[in-house]
Amino acid sequence: MSNSNLTRRGLLKTSAVAGAGVALPTIFTASSAAAFTNEPTGSTVTLGFNVPQTGPYADEGADELRAYELAVEHLNGGGDGGMMNTFSSKALQGNGILGKKVEYVTGDTQTKSDAARASAKSMIEKDGAIMITGGSSSGVAVAVQALCQEAGVIFMAGLTHSNDTTGKDKRANGFRHFFNSYMSGAALAPVLKANYGSERKAYHLTADYNWGYTTEEAVRSSTEAMGWETVAAVKTPLTQTDFSSYIAPVLQSGADTLVLNHYGGNMVNSLTNAVQFGLRDKQVNGKDFQIIVPLYSRLMARGAGANVKGIFGSTNWHWSLTDEGSKAFVKSFGEKYGFPPSQAAHTTYVQTLLYADACERAGSFQPCAVVEALEDFEFDGLGNGKTLYRGDDHQCFKDVLVVKGKENPTSEFDLLEIVEVTPAEQVTYAPDHPQFAGGALGSCNNGA
Amino acid sequence: MMDAIILQILNGLDKGSAYALIALGLTLIFGTLGVVNFAHGALFMIGAFCAVTLSRIITISHEVVDETRTDFLGNPLKVDVPYVHDWLGKETGDVIIDWAVPLAILFAIPIMILIGVIMERGLIKHFYNRPHADQILVTFGLAIVLQEVIKYFYGANPIPTPAPDAFKGSFDFGAMLGMEANQIIYPYWRLVYFAFAALIIGAVFAFLQFTTFGMVVRAGMADRETVGLLGINIDKRFTIMFGIAAAVAGLAGVMYAPINSPNYHMGMDFLVLSFVVVVVGGMGSLPGAVFAGFLLGILESFASMKEIIDLIPGINQIIIYLVAILILLTRPRGLMGRKGVMED
Numbered sequence: 001m002s003n004s005n006l007t008r009r010g011l012l013k014t015s016a017v018a019g020a021g022v023a024l025p026t027i028f029t030a031s032s033a034a035a036f037t038n039e040p041t042g043s044t045v046t047l048g049f050n051v052p053q054t055g056p057y058a059d060e061g062a063d064e065l066r067a068y069e070l071a072v073e074h075l076n077g078g079g080d081g082g083m084m085n086t087f088s089s090k091a092l093q094g095n096g097i098l099g100k101k102v103e104y105v106t107g108d109t110q111t112k113s114d115a116a117r118a119s120a121k122s123m124i125e126k127d128g129a130i131m132i133t134g135g136s137s138s139g140v141a142v143a144v145q146a147l148c149q150e151a152g153v154i155f156m157a158g159l160t161h162s163n164d165t166t167g168k169d170k171r172a173n174g175f176r177h178f179f180n181s182y183m184s185g186a187a188l189a190p191v192l193k194a195n196y197g198s199e200r201k202a203y204h205l206t207a208d209y210n211w212g213y214t215t216e217e218a219v220r221s222s223t224e225a226m227g228w229e230t231v232a233a234v235k236t237p238l239t240q241t242d243f244s245s246y247i248a249p250v251l252q253s254g255a256d257t258l259v260l261n262h263y264g265g266n267m268v269n270s271l272t273n274a275v276q277f278g279l280r281d282k283q284v285n286g287k288d289f290q291i292i293v294p295l296y297s298r299l300m301a302r303g304a305g306a307n308v309k310g311i312f313g314s315t316n317w318h319w320s321l322t323d324e325g326s327k328a329f330v331k332s333f334g335e336k337y338g339f340p341p342s343q344a345a346h347t348t349y350v351q352t353l354l355y356a357d358a359c360e361r362a363g364s365f366q367p368c369a370v371v372e373a374l375e376d377f378e379f380d381g382l383g384n385g386k387t388l389y390r391g392d393d394h395q396c397f398k399d400v401l402v403v404k405g406k407e408n409p410t411s412e413f414d415l416l417e418i419v420e421v422t423p424a425e426q427v428t429y430a431p432d433h434p435q436f437a438g439g440a441l442g443s444c445n446n447g448a
Numbered sequence: 449m450m451d452a453i454i455l456q457i458l459n460g461l462d463k464g465s466a467y468a469l470i471a472l473g474l475t476l477i478f479g480t481l482g483v484v485n486f487a488h489g490a491l492f493m494i495g496a497f498c499a500v501t502l503s504r505i506i507t508i509s510h511e512v513v514d515e516t517r518t519d520f521l522g523n524p525l526k527v528d529v530p531y532v533h534d535w536l537g538k539e540t541g542d543v544i545i546d547w548a549v550p551l552a553i554l555f556a557i558p559i560m561i562l563i564g565v566i567m568e569r570g571l572i573k574h575f576y577n578r579p580h581a582d583q584i585l586v587t588f589g590l591a592i593v594l595q596e597v598i599k600y601f602y603g604a605n606p607i608p609t610p611a612p613d614a615f616k617g618s619f620d621f622g623a624m625l626g627m628e629a630n631q632i633i634y635p636y637w638r639l640v641y642f643a644f645a646a647l648i649i650g651a652v653f654a655f656l657q658f659t660t661f662g663m664v665v666r667a668g669m670a671d672r673e674t675v676g677l678l679g680i681n682i683d684k685r686f687t688i689m690f691g692i693a694a695a696v697a698g699l700a701g702v703m704y705a706p707i708n709s710p711n712y713h714m715g716m717d718f719l720v721l722s723f724v725v726v727v728v729g730g731m732g733s734l735p736g737a738v739f740a741g742f743l744l745g746i747l748e749s750f751a752s753m754k755e756i757i758d759l760i761p762g763i764n765q766i767i768i769y770l771v772a773i774l775i776l777l778t779r780p781r782g783l784m785g786r787k788g789v790m791e792d
Contacts, residue, residue, distance in 0.1 A: 249455065
């Protein structure tokens with residue numbers, strides 16, 4: 001920002017940008033002359049990393065933050081460059097974004113929608129963040145995505161798995177690299193059929209909130225399509241810690257398979273309780289009783305300990321993948337922090353690179369230009385094989401991993417093994433698929 | 449249907465055991481010291497972390513490089529070998545590691561009593577003559593502090609703390625009673641928990657009923673002033689009671705660790721329910737706390753049956769509070785409350 005340039009337009013611009021810090025609602029009333037919200041005018045550009053730093057997902061948030069710091073280091077030309085070397089787009093030069101050094105601020109979502117919105121708002125208004133990314137829950141992602149749309153900044157979602165993030169709650173300024181409930185169901189079904197047959201009676205326990213519903217719906221429709229019967233689906237309160245009274249009736253129902261549509265602490269406890277009840281040692285309908293966890297994360301696998309052994313689930317990415325991108329990422333992350341990255345770390349690192357790359361290709365930080373650069377962008381080399389950022393709903397389409405709890409882990413991070421890499425075509429759906437119906441992207445917002 | 453009912457009664461007894469143990473400690477503190485202790489849930493949580501800590505101490509390891517395997521970066525794999533393996537041999541070492549949770553009972557008792565005494569002497573003592581609102585605020589604040597301290601050292605993730613292998617799996621009641629197999633099964637460790645809770649509750653009652661110390665404490669609960677005038681140092685005894693109450697909550701936590709992997713906020717999850725239990729049972733009434741603990745545990749189990757939820761959606765989330773309202777409307781002092789407690 002230069003004060004010597006005293007043209008009318010320059011003065012207006014200067015005072016508007018300076019005023020943004022003083023008059024809080026400037027951004028939302030859009031009464032400034034800046035081209036778009038938080039247009040970087042100096043030699044730096046600020047990104048906002050909004051992750052859970054306190055609360056039950058704090059450890060997952062910490063891993064996301066490590067990945068963000070690594071991405072910033074690589075973007076600014078530090079370290080070994082990680083996946084920037086394997087990324088199919090070569091627009092990134094290691095000199096920041098569009099020549100501006102990347103700086104960042106962090107916010108604490110506490111895994112609460114209101115806290116996440118408040119911290120995102122503060123990063124946009126006070127710190128001048130031009131892009132917000134992160135999160136470890138779909139409720140938070142949907143809330144922050146809507147805020148970013150209003151404010152006119154880009155939102156690159158972190159770990160959010162509900163169909164709604166790119167379904168009924170999608171927004172033009174929001175993008176998701178992580179996979180979703182539908183994809184988990186579509187990827188799991190064939191593996192379950194191959195391992196457990198097509199005549200199973202499934203009992204669902206479902207966390208009583210948005211993500212739980214979409215996951216139950218996705219897994220039910222894909223398993224029922226291959227012949228499984230759903231004998232019951234019971235909603236469990238999100239605050240539940242002891243699931244014994246929900247698990248005890250499972251065997252009495254005649255079910256031979258238990259599907260736990262739970263995440264985080266819910267999943268750790270429900271799986272631990274189910275294993276305690278000895279369900280997996282039982283025989284029902286002449287078959288071994290089985291448990292399925294549609295969405296796995298390392299956080300959960302560690303919390304559940306030995307209970308995850310042999311249990312199928314799906315995941316967005318895993319450090320044991322052997323493609324060049326994954327290997328480069330695991331190497332730079334592992335050497336910096338001493339342990340392999342989680343899928344949450346992977347998706348947030350990739351999202352940061354994708355955003356920076358889109359700015360470079362667009363030649364601008366303007367949100368609508370970035371949206372255009374990301375829409376229908378095809379890329380490779382970021383750990384998931386060929387990937388498409390679909391323009392219709394801003395969802396990435398790529399291979400999905402079906403994993404199983406490992407029988408003989410070598411360390412506390414080596415808990416899952418990849419059973420199958422389900423190709424992208426098999427998990428792709430039409431933009432107007434019923435599980436994603438309702439809602440519209442709308443048009444992109446530059447804010448300011 | 450009969451099976452389902454028996455199963456939920458079992459379930460309720462087991463849930464009720466934890467509620468009763470925590471509520472028992474709460475009532476002991478309230479009855480003796482007149483303090484509403486919101487940090488009691490945190491004591492339960494610290495108990496569970498005593499189990500975590502002991503199992504970590506037992507498994508303190510040194511690294512051995514295994515040249516035949518590689519880690520995720522392709523370097524030779526470093527394997528952690530616990531010192532107990534070196535000292536006692538692999539077999540004996542594994543048995544000790546396996547039995548970490550029961551061993552933690554012995555480890556937790558002195559620690560919990562110490563924490564209880566420090567808490568009482570260091571902080572809560574200064575709030576005896578303050579209004580209940582002050583006591584609630586200070587103990588609630590203390591609970592948050594303790595929670596954050598645990599999170600600082602142990603992280604936010606739940607930490608798996610399994611029961612010994614001997615208690616893995618579940619007991620088939622149905623088969624025992626000559627019914628169809630697999631209809632009424634219940635995990636061994638939860639049965640152990642119930643038996644353990646019954647033992648502790650019995651021990652606390654016996655201690656208060658049959659020892660001179662207990663008699664003095666009971667007298668103090670009834671009329672503190674008169675006991676003081678008789679020249680008995682009631683304060684000292686009450687401090688010890690606080691330590692005992694902390695130990696009861698801590699032991700409840702130790703044994704609970706294999707049921708749900710301990711995490712830093714597990715105490716808060718139980719605290720609110722335990723308060724409801726105390727209020728329903730009657731403030732200051734020990735048998736009331738135990739009875740209400742089991743009653744609410746069983747009701748909660750029944751309310752989470754699919755048939756009941758289908759009939760009244762959401763009942764599983766409100767049943768305890770609904771019952772509390774009904775009981776307090778019809779019996780304002782709770783089920784076994786005495787006149788004059790918290791009514792001055």
